Amino acid sequence: MKKTYKIEVDCANCANKMEIATKNTEGVRDAVVNFMTLKMNVEFEDGADPKAVMPVVLENCKKVEDECEIYL
Amino acid sequence: MTKKQKKNLIRIIISAVLLIALHFIPVAGILRFVLYMIPYVIVGYDILIKAWKGIKNRQPFDECFLMVVATLGAIALGIWSTGDYVEAVAVMLFYQIGEWFQSYAVGKSRRNISALMDIRPDYANLIGEDGQTEEVDPDEVEIGSLILVQPGEKVPIDGIITEGDTSVDTSALTGESVPRTLHAGEEIISGSINLTGVIKVRTTKEFGESTVSKVLDLVENASSRKSKSENFISKFARYYTPVVVYSALFLAIVPPLFLLVTGGKADFGDWVYRALTFLVISCPCALVISIPLSFFAGIGGASKEGVLVKGSNYLEALSEASVCVFDKTGTLTKGVFEVVSINGDDPDKLLETAAYAEKHSSHPIALSVKRKYGKELDAHEVSDVEEITGRGIHAKVDGRDVYAGNIKLMQENGLNVTEDRSPATVIYVSCDGTYLGSISISDVVKDTSKEAIARIRQAGVRKTVMLSGDRKNVAEEVSKSVGIDECHAELLPEDKVTELEKIMDGLSGKLVYVGDGVNDAPVLSRADIGIAMGALGSDAAIEAADVVLMDDDPMKISKAIRISKKCIRIVNENIYFAIGVKVLCLILGALGIANMWLAIFADVGVMVIAVINAIRALFVKNV
Numbered sequence: 001m002k003k004t005y006k007i008e009v010d011c012a013n014c015a016n017k018m019e020i021a022t023k024n025t026e027g028v029r030d031a032v033v034n035f036m037t038l039k040m041n042v043e044f045e046d047g048a049d050p051k052a053v054m055p056v057v058l059e060n061c062k063k064v065e066d067e068c069e070i071y072l
Numbered sequence: 073m074t075k076k077q078k079k080n081l082i083r084i085i086i087s088a089v090l091l092i093a094l095h096f097i098p099v100a101g102i103l104r105f106v107l108y109m110i111p112y113v114i115v116g117y118d119i120l121i122k123a124w125k126g127i128k129n130r131q132p133f134d135e136c137f138l139m140v141v142a143t144l145g146a147i148a149l150g151i152w153s154t155g156d157y158v159e160a161v162a163v164m165l166f167y168q169i170g171e172w173f174q175s176y177a178v179g180k181s182r183r184n185i186s187a188l189m190d191i192r193p194d195y196a197n198l199i200g201e202d203g204q205t206e207e208v209d210p211d212e213v214e215i216g217s218l219i220l221v222q223p224g225e226k227v228p229i230d231g232i233i234t235e236g237d238t239s240v241d242t243s244a245l246t247g248e249s250v251p252r253t254l255h256a257g258e259e260i261i262s263g264s265i266n267l268t269g270v271i272k273v274r275t276t277k278e279f280g281e282s283t284v285s286k287v288l289d290l291v292e293n294a295s296s297r298k299s300k301s302e303n304f305i306s307k308f309a310r311y312y313t314p315v316v317v318y319s320a321l322f323l324a325i326v327p328p329l330f331l332l333v334t335g336g337k338a339d340f341g342d343w344v345y346r347a348l349t350f351l352v353i354s355c356p357c358a359l360v361i362s363i364p365l366s367f368f369a370g371i372g373g374a375s376k377e378g379v380l381v382k383g384s385n386y387l388e389a390l391s392e393a394s395v396c397v398f399d400k401t402g403t404l405t406k407g408v409f410e411v412v413s414i415n416g417d418d419p420d421k422l423l424e425t426a427a428y429a430e431k432h433s434s435h436p437i438a439l440s441v442k443r444k445y446g447k448e449l450d451a452h453e454v455s456d457v458e459e460i461t462g463r464g465i466h467a468k469v470d471g472r473d474v475y476a477g478n479i480k481l482m483q484e485n486g487l488n489v490t491e492d493r494s495p496a497t498v499i500y501v502s503c504d505g506t507y508l509g510s511i512s513i514s515d516v517v518k519d520t521s522k523e524a525i526a527r528i529r530q531a532g533v534r535k536t537v538m539l540s541g542d543r544k545n546v547a548e549e550v551s552k553s554v555g556i557d558e559c560h561a562e563l564l565p566e567d568k569v570t571e572l573e574k575i576m577d578g579l580s581g582k583l584v585y586v587g588d589g590v591n592d593a594p595v596l597s598r599a600d601i602g603i604a605m606g607a608l609g610s611d612a613a614i615e616a617a618d619v620v621l622m623d624d625d626p627m628k629i630s631k632a633i634r635i636s637k638k639c640i641r642i643v644n645e646n647i648y649f650a651i652g653v654k655v656l657c658l659i660l661g662a663l664g665i666a667n668m669w670l671a672i673f674a675d676v677g678v679m680v681i682a683v684i685n686a687i688r689a690l691f692v693k694n695v
Contacts, residue, residue, distance in 0.1 A: 010175060012361040013135070016306040032298065035361075036182065036368035063129040066122055 003050055005040045007033065008069035017064040025060050027053035040070060074179065080172050084165065087111035091161055100155070105147075108157035116143070116164040133313045135355040139167055142351035145344065146668060153341055163352055163672045170676035174361055177683045181365065181690070185372030191244045191263040191284055193228035197221065199272065210279040219273050221266045230262050230282045231273040238269035245287065246378040246623040263287060286614055287622075290380055297383030301643050305363045308651075309356035316658070320350035323662060342664065349661040352671040353654055358679030362646040362686045369689035370639030377692060378622035379632045386618040389601050390636035394581025396533045396629070397572060399595075400540035400547055401436065402588030403605060404554055404626060405515040409440035412496060416509020426501045426511055428452050429467040429474040433459070437497060440513050462541065462564035464499065475502045478543070482507065495549040497542060515546075521554040524626035531633040533584075537575060539568045539595070568595045576600070586629055589613020603629060634695045642689045646682045653678045 009015050015035035022031035022040065027048035032041045042057070044050055058070045073081070090111040099107060113120075119136045126134030146160035196213050197205045197220040205220050210228040213219060218234065221227050227240070239251040242264040251267055254260055260273055263284035279285055324347035328338040367384035374381050381387050401407050416422040427445035430438035431454045442449070457467040463484070464477010475481055482489045482500045487507050492498045496514040500507070518524075525536055537558040540547040547561035560571050572595055576583050585592075585599035588606055593616035596602030604617035606624025614620055621628045657674045660666035666674075 011135075011171070011357050012174075012178075012364060013309055013355070013357045016309060016360060019306075020310070034364075036178070036364050038182075064131060064134075066125045066129075 001044045001048075001050065003042050003044070005042065005054070006071040007038050007040045008071070009033075009035065009038070009065060010067060014065040014068060018061045018068055021060040021064045022057050025053065025057045028057065031057075073176065077172065077176055077179070080168065080175075083115055084168055084172060087115035087161070087165055090114070091158065091165065095158070104155070105151065105157065108161055112143070112147075112157075112161045112164055115161070115168050116140075119164065119167075133317060133354075135313070135357065138313070138317065138351045138354045139164070142348045142668075145348040145351075149341060149345060149348075159668050163668050166672040166676050167352075167355075170358070170679050173676075173680055174357065174683065177687070178361065178365060181369060181372075181687055185368060185690070191226065192288055193226040193262065193284060196228040196279075197225075210282075213275055213279060215275055215278055217275050219275060221271050221273055223266055223268055223270065225266055226284075227260055227262050227264050227266060227273065228282075228284070229273070229275045229279050230260070230277045231275040232259055233257065234272045234274050236269050236271035238271050239267045240264040241267055242623075245283070248378065248623055248625075287380065290382065290614060290620065297385045299367060299384040299388040299643075301388065301640075301647065302363050302367065302384060305360055305647065309360050312356045312359075313354050316350055316354040319658070319662075320347040320354070323347045323350060345668075346661055346664055349666060349668050349671045350658060352668055353657050353661070353675050355675070358675060358682060359647075359650045359654070361679065362650065362682035363643055365683060366639060366643045366646060366686040366689045369687055370635060370642075370692075373690040373692035374632065374635045377628070377631060377635070379628055379635065380620040380622065381632075381636075382618050382620075386601055387636045387639055389582045390584065390619065390633055391640040392582045393531075393533055393584045393601065393633055395535045395537065395575060395579060395583045396528055397537045397539060397575065397583060397585045397599065398556065399568075399585075399587035399592055400538055400542055400550055401515060402624070403586055404521045404538070404556075405517050405550060407436050407515065407588065407624075409436050409497065409513045409515050411440055411444040411511055412514045413512040414509065415492070415512070416501075419509070422501055422509045423511065425469065425474055425503055425508060426476050426499060428454055428469045429457075429465055429476045429501070431467070432457050433465060436515075437499065437513055438465070441499070441511060469503075472504045474504075476500070493545060495545045497546060515550075517550055517553055518624075518626060520625055520627050524629060525555045527627065527630035528633065531630045531637070533633070534581075539563055539571055541565070541568075565591050565594065568592060569598050572598055584629075584633075586626075587613075588624070589617065603632070605629075631692075631695065635692045638692065638695055639689045642685055646685055649685075650678050650682050 009018060012035045015033045019031055019033040022028055022042060027045050028042055029045050030043040044053060054072050061068050061070065094107055119139055122136035123140040126137040143160040143164050147157055150157045193210055195207045196210045198208045198213055199205050199218040199220055213229055233254055233256050235256055237255045239253045241251050243249050245263045262282040324344050328340050328343045331338040367387060370387055371381050398404055414423055423445050427442050428449060430441050431449045452470045455468045459465055460481065463481040464475065466475050475485055476499050479489060479491050479500060482502060485502065487502055489500055489507055492510055494512060496512045499511045502508060536556045538547060538551045538556045540561050541563050542561060544561040548559050551559040563571060572585060582600040584601045584603060585595055586603045586605060587596055589604040589612055593612050596604060596616040601619060602617045603619045603621060604613035605621040619632060653674055657666055657671050661671055
């Protein structure tokens, strides 16, 4: 399953860091963070519940870039 | 400017003014330290906080943390030996100026580029049964409703004009600036702007299925597919910072120790300073920002010209195009067929039979037959319609078996028909096993096709090929007249894919396929880059293609290639320039030639230049 989320982040490299952090979250198969359009496309593992996975993703992103936001 | 940008700008100005003022105040010792810490904290407090959070989250390569280490290190050196705090404050100040500029430039281009595509209609004037109009959300308008469009308003939903004549501006969709004149009975597409007359439109689609929604959807989701350059630079960034940090550590410890051991003069302060200079240039942000920004600007500029690119990887691939494969009908020819001759014993009966058989078909050839017939198709009953791919059509007209299609269709039904070899499309018609005759239909080559092919060559494409389902002599005639190198005719849709794969086999560079999206969706998606042209209103084409040309002018193909080349050139310039300057600074820093001032100037300067260069990708009007 794929979903798109709006995000808020200040710098391009922080967006890359968010991408890596998201990819390494359990339940996420792949993720693309687009800094220019401030969007994040997340592809979930089969059977993973986005509602359960996304808060963890946000938490992991906050660890690498404090001033980021994902609008769930 | 956003609130945050304004606040940061004020902080930068205050701290810069303080720094300059302090230059003229002759103080020394602890007071000097305290005074210089004021502008440092003003400009850098958020960095200090973020660095602290970075430590807490165990992110040793956090840029803020490294910046803080570099500046605090410089301050420590100031206390310990030199008494110079200006450098540390200035480094923080310029770092912040760089960050501010980046956020401002990115925000501005984000807004500019989204403004280019600001075609979303906010409302629709729905005409109720009592004749009163009511302003409603376009989403709420049902298919078949009547809407009113005033001059100056955006057409919210696709439909057909039922009343009124007007001219419309479709430039936001197609890049074509000449207004189009429309009359009652003609189709009007959403996203165009009504210029002159009041018109009433009968909607034929829902808002979500209308052109404007499709286009917006495409544009908003573009560039989520990243190019090789973008992946390279994010990978580079991932290794760059750690490598620089470890080199800094190495630089601070190993050379002075080595000198100490070998009995030389080991100036630890100097080596630590060189290491701190490394940390100043450790932030890869300048590098990372300019690449996606270039692609974003390139895609934005292209969409303004009516070329919608679905992702930066396609823009990149397009710049490497070496072979361009074309569909014939609707791509190089107008796709508007006209009946040129009817050959049979009873031409009227022949035309009538063919028109009824093709009653439900929307194929351009069927349309031309029906247009020629010109009468309402309701006198006879048509049933059991069956399209035979690559052959034609079979239908029961008043219970009689009618076949209309190419020579193969006739032969397969056991009819012995002599082939008409004129360079036109010929439909042979049979009824209940009796051959009635043939209808010749011809298509016209687009005015710009020939020049377009020449321009595509100029843009660097080495070979042009045409694939057509049409007969050999028709296809060859067209390909010769527009100057195409190679022509493969009489192909079924699935043959086109096989033929395309043959061309792709062992090809260096990328293969572009240009089609109109009618029955060539598999080929569009198989090619390295599928370009669908004149795609307004064709959902299948928009789905399958990687690049969508909003109007059907083949000149746009070469334009798209040139836009992509310009964008990639800018991307490469930025990559080489930014990495080059960083490496140079690192070398000079290690040798002790570059100080922190130079490092931060180079860092911020590179970013400003790279960002400005990236924005250049937006200007593609005269490419």
